[in-house]
């Protein structure tokens with residue numbers, strides 16, 4: 001295990017003192033990659049700290065593990081699998097890249113056929129999936145879909161029937177295409193929702209509902225068994241993790257809504273970030289620097305959360321996308337060798353949209369007792385059509401909040417009105433929000449998660465923590481389950497039952 005003592009022993013200066021001590025600080029702590037300006041100057045990272053992290057990365061064999069991931073070695077050791085999401089964008093093991101390319105070609109051909117109305121007229125795309133099979137595509141469609149009105153796309157994840165009810169009210173069953181998205185093709189919520197969509201189509205007199213289904217999955221046999229014709233099953237590789245899968249056929253709703261050219265742009269933007277991550281020295285490597293800042297705050301300053309705020313409505317789903325990516329990947333308690341980690345792992349990711357969040361949660365950020373590293377995301381080119389004051393105001397708010405968090409304001413006469421300052425934030429400023437830049441941004445987060453995982457000695461690519469709850473819910477659905485008195489009572493209250501047994 002890597003030795004953290006050098007980093008822990010470094011002096012902890014206030015942010016303003018760091019700026020005063022080093023006129024080159026801004027230059028040293030900013031980076032421009034793939035249309036994104038990264039600014040870590042208002043974090044406590046210093047050149048000495050970055051050098052210490054580079055040493056820690058060496059001790060953790062980050063370079064070797066990074067190469068192992070790209071080369072297709074089974075770095076997901078607990079599941080004995082390679083990690084192949086970079087192959088989806090053309091980077092990595094040549095066999096994986098070729099296979100991903102073949103699946104993409106299949107997806108493209110299917111989209112062409114749908115557009116040519118080979119399965120009848122299609123106006124609505126109803127994508128059912130959950131977790132990684134929904135959050136990524138949803139983010140893409142929400143962020144980039146506004147200018148593309150060819151299809152009306154709905155993404156439904158929750159097993160709560162209200163989610164489907166809302167869509168049934170506005171979609172026409174005769175012109176709806178159902179996309180069933182599930183890596184395993186066994187997830188309860190998704191399969192239940194898919195069956196309800198079929199029943200809705202049948203109930204409306206649609207002649208061959210299964211003929212209007214596309215399945216995107218790493219388990220094609222299960223999709224065929226469920227009733228989808230092989231020609232409408234688009235597979236992806238087992239090595240593509242659910243929360244890393246938007247680049248694969250799981251991205252189907254984005255590819256059909258935005259068009260194939262845009263989907264390719266997305267992949268190319270991500271590939272540009274892949275190359276940057278793979279080839280740049282760590283002190284000028286965006287995902288590595290992002291992870292170093294994360295680790296400084298979680299390991300040395302004991303921050304328990306981190307909060308990205310999107311100062312752009314188009315990125316409003318990014319915080320929830322990042323919650324799965326970061327917490328499902330690095331919310332672990334044991335090392336890759338199965339030993340207790342012995343230090344905090346992933347912080348709790350939360351966040352929101354600016355400026356709304358300023359009027360709701362920023363009080364705690366400015367004066368509360370928790371240290372929360374904040375991340376501002378903003379886009380220089382406006383997405384709206386309103387007078388430019390709106391966008392200018394939006395961006396200036398983001399920048400001013402970062403400044404206020406750092407500077408604070410003393411008020412010896414009135415502590416309630418004093419701001420301690422020295423509160424860290426980073427800023428990611430995108431030139432524009434297009435498919436290419438969004439691809440690069442998401443890939444940046446993926447690699448940052450990887451660096452965090454390597455330096456903590458954990459496997460970022462499994463998610464066994466979600467299994468127990470699923471298992472118990474399945475047992476309860478079958479009327480079984482070995483529950484405690486509280487849970488038995490809740491079940492009885494909701495569904496009735498024998499007083500003596502409950």
Ligand SMILES: O=P(O)(O)OC[C@H]1O[C@](O)(CO)[C@@H](O)[C@@H]1O
Pocket residue numbers: 130131132133181182183184185186187190242243328463466
């Ligand atoms: O794509 P699937 O197999 O339906 O799984 C959906 C999601 O469920 C999880 O396994 C967690 O329950 C996620 O990792 C995954 O993204």
